[in-house]
Amino acid sequence: EWGYSPTNGPDVWARLFPQAGGARQSPVDICTSIASSDSNLEMKKLTFAYESQSDLRILNTGHGWKVEAPQSGSRLEGGPLGEDIYQLEQFHCHWGETSAEGSEHTVDGRAYAGELHLVHWNTTKYQSFAEAAQHPDGLAVLGVFFDVGNESNDEIEKIVSTLSEIKFKGQFTDIPDVIDPTTFLPSGLGYWTYLGSLTTPPCNECVIWIVYKEPITVTEEQVTYH
Numbered sequence: 622e623w624g625y626s627p628t629n630g631p632d633v634w635a636r637l638f639p640q641a642g643g644a645r646q647s648p649v650d651i652c653t654s655i656a657s658s659d660s661n662l663e664m665k666k667l668t669f670a671y672e673s674q675s676d677l678r679i680l681n682t683g684h685g686w687k688v689e690a691p692q693s694g695s696r697l698e699g700g701p702l703g704e705d706i707y708q709l710e711q712f713h714c715h716w717g718e719t720s721a722e723g724s725e726h727t728v729d730g731r732a733y734a735g736e737l738h739l740v741h742w743n744t745t746k747y748q749s750f751a752e753a754a755q756h757p758d759g760l761a762v763l764g765v766f767f768d769v770g771n772e773s774n775d776e777i778e779k780i781v782s783t784l785s786e787i788k789f790k791g792q793f794t795d796i797p798d799v800i801d802p803t804t805f806l807p808s809g810l811g812y813w814t815y816l817g818s819l820t821t822p823p824c825n826e827c828v829i830w831i832v833y834k835e836p837i838t839v840t841e842e843q844v845t846y847h
């Protein structure tokens with residue numbers, strides 16, 4: 622089973638998952654000095670529209686939590702996504718042992734306490750998430766960094782408050798509260814974008830990454846759960 626130790630971590634994933642040795646692997650360190658601002662991105666504004674949903678299923682994946690949120694009524698489009706429309710499939714989180722680390726992307730070498738991924742797939746071109754994940758423009762993932770501060774995030778609390786029920790890998794439960802994914806996004810909508818991959822095996826090179834510049838604030842407890 623793949624993981625993050627020296628014997629099963631990213632350096633050996635390519636033995637079992639060939640794409641992990643590819644040319645557009647994620648995560649990356651975002652070097653802000655060489656990131657170029659693309660004027661047409663301003664012209665094609667990135668727009669998103671989500672539904673609020675209750676009774677979403679949350680799963681312990683063994684590497685964090687994942688909320689299954691297939692939303693046929695959601696739309697992510699514009700910005701780097703060309704003319705295609707992407708639909709929300711799931712969102713999940715990466716965090717670390719301490720709040721000094723945990724994000725997958727880093728910014729000028731700096732890691733954040735954690736990182737939320739909102740995973741979407743291209744419904745204009747493909748018929749399913751699984752099919753989309755086989756194509757270079759199949760998925761669009763919004764990444765939001767977590768900063769640790771004194772205010773807790775109410776939406777994240779609705780999720781973290783269920784984790785005591787799914788202590789072990791493979792367990793799942795329902796989140797009774799209504800969740801609106803829009804509330805996970807920072808107020809500042811500036812982002813970096815690049816063509817990359819799934820950050821975990823099978824590491825398919827199918828993701829258009831959109832990483833927001835502004836982190837959202839959560840409390841230490843909300844992001845060092847284990």
Ligand SMILES: NS(=O)(=O)c1ccc(O)c(NC(=O)NCCCCO)c1
Pocket residue numbers: 682683684738740762818819820821822823828
């Ligand atoms: N981190 S990511 O790039 O947004 C990402 C988005 C969607 C994914 O399907 C994966 N990878 C994945 O599901 N691997 C299968 C078993 C892992 C259980 O955790 C990673």
Ligand SMILES: [Zn+2]
Pocket residue numbers: 713714715738820
């Ligand atoms: Zn992820």
